[in-house]
Amino acid sequence: MGDPRLLAVAEPVRQFGTAELASLVADMRDTMRDLNGAGLAAPQIGVGLRVVIFGMDHNPRYPEADPVPFTVLINPVLAPVGDDMEDGWEGCLSVPGMRGVVPRYKHLRYAGVDADGQPLDRTVSNFHARVVQHEVDHLDGILYPRRIRDLTQFGFTEALFPDEEIVDD
Numbered sequence: 115m116g117d118p119r120l121l122a123v124a125e126p127v128r129q130f131g132t133a134e135l136a137s138l139v140a141d142m143r144d145t146m147r148d149l150n151g152a153g154l155a156a157p158q159i160g161v162g163l164r165v166v167i168f169g170m171d172h173n174p175r176y177p178e179a180d181p182v183p184f185t186v187l188i189n190p191v192l193a194p195v196g197d198d199m200e201d202g203w204e205g206c207l208s209v210p211g212m213r214g215v216v217p218r219y220k221h222l223r224y225a226g227v228d229a230d231g232q233p234l235d236r237t238v239s240n241f242h243a244r245v246v247q248h249e250v251d252h253l254d255g256i257l258y259p260r261r262i263r264d265l266t267q268f269g270f271t272e273a274l275f276p277d278e279e280i281v282d283d
């Protein structure tokens with residue numbers, strides 16, 4: 115947080131199935147796994163392209179959350195399904211050691227393509243919907259602290275959750 119690349123609007127990907135794109139996705143996947151992230155956006159590793167990845171089985175950073183399939187999502191388009199919003203705790207690998215309560219749409223349809231340009235179109239809810247909204251915000255230069263409505267619900271993970279075994283960087 116503070117790096118201007120995290121505040122920029124990322125550019126669409128125009129060529130698919132390239133070695134360059136495969137290598138970007140592989141780098142992102144390694145970074146996300148090393149840091150136990152639930153998702154990662156290309157601007158977080160300094161690449162200003164509209165590429166996000168997300169997915170997790172059981173994640174020690176989010177011990178309560180349901181699994182989300184590993185997904186590469188490029189040039190995403192999001193559409194909320196209904197008006198329901200839900201508050202939930204979020205963290206971010208670009209804001210290490212902190213958590214905040216962020217309102218997100220509870221139900222979401224998202225579309226885009228994978229690294230080979232194959233289309234993807236899903237309607238999801240709850241944590242899956244939250245992760246996608248968080249990651250796609252990165253492509254528009256938005257970090258989750260800007261979405262927090264009540265700053266009393268923002269702080270250091272170990273202070274907020276002293277009794278929980280949350281692994282955090």
Ligand code: NI
Pocket residue numbers: 205206207208248249252
């Ligand atoms: Ni993030």
